[in-house]
Amino acid sequence: MSLRFDDIELIRSRRKTIGLEVRSDGSVIVRAPLRFPERDIRRFVEDHTEWIEKHLEKAKRMEKETAPDDRLTMEEIRALAERALKVIPERVEYYAPKVGVHYSRITIRNQKSRWGSCSAKGNLNFNCLLMLTPPEVIDSVVVHELCHLKEMNHSKHFYEEVLRVYPEYRKWEKWLKEHGRHLMRRMTG
Numbered sequence: 067m068s069l070r071f072d073d074i075e076l077i078r079s080r081r082k083t084i085g086l087e088v089r090s091d092g093s094v095i096v097r098a099p100l101r102f103p104e105r106d107i108r109r110f111v112e113d114h115t116e117w118i119e120k121h122l123e124k125a126k127r128m129e130k131e132t133a134p135d136d137r138l139t140m141e142e143i144r145a146l147a148e149r150a151l152k153v154i155p156e157r158v159e160y161y162a163p164k165v166g167v168h169y170s171r172i173t174i175r176n177q178k179s180r181w182g183s184c185s186a187k188g189n190l191n192f193n194c195l196l197m198l199t200p201p202e203v204i205d206s207v208v209v210h211e212l213c214h215l216k217e218m219n220h221s222k223h224f225y226e227e228v229l230r231v232y233p234e235y236r237k238w239e240k241w242l243k244e245h246g247r248h249l250m251r252r253m254t255g
């Protein structure tokens with residue numbers, strides 16, 4: 067596996083020490099004091115790569131053992147991907163001018179960790195499992211990724227832009243937080 071620093075969630079707070087946590091859903095969190103230099107955090111993470119990987123393996127094993135019984139079949143996933151290829155590019159085309167960005171390629175993926183992502187080159191990726199969510203969730207993820215083409219972070223400014231284009235964003239983000247994990251666990255493989 068390859069662990070990228072960008073995949074790790076950094077939470078700064080008024081604590082005195084730096085600490086690591088691997089959650090059961092496979093997310094990695096590093097907690098650090100407010101003014102702890104980022105290069106020291108990176109070094110700390112690098113020094114603990116082995117520890118992180120061990121715990122990620124364990125999380126994965128646990129997940130397999132408690133797999134839901136409504137796993138999607140390969141045919142079902144293929145059907146979702148086909149539908150996504152029709153639906154999502156339309157939504158992207160609709161929202162891109164509202165956000166005021168140009169995009170390059172749209173790819174539909176079968177993923178267990180992400181709903182969408184984008185690259186600096188303007189390529190957009192979306193999870194085919196979005197087809198199992200309400201249309202409003204699809205739109206909220208599309209707007210989120212399109213806004214990243216303007217602002218490659220999750221700053222206050224980024225969310226202001228998201229909310230300008232999609233005022234109901236918070237409601238559907240919450241929906242995805244509540245139901246998303248279960249949907250991801252239906253993904254086979």
Ligand SMILES: [Zn+2]
Nearest residue numbers: 210214219220
């Ligand atoms: Zn984002």
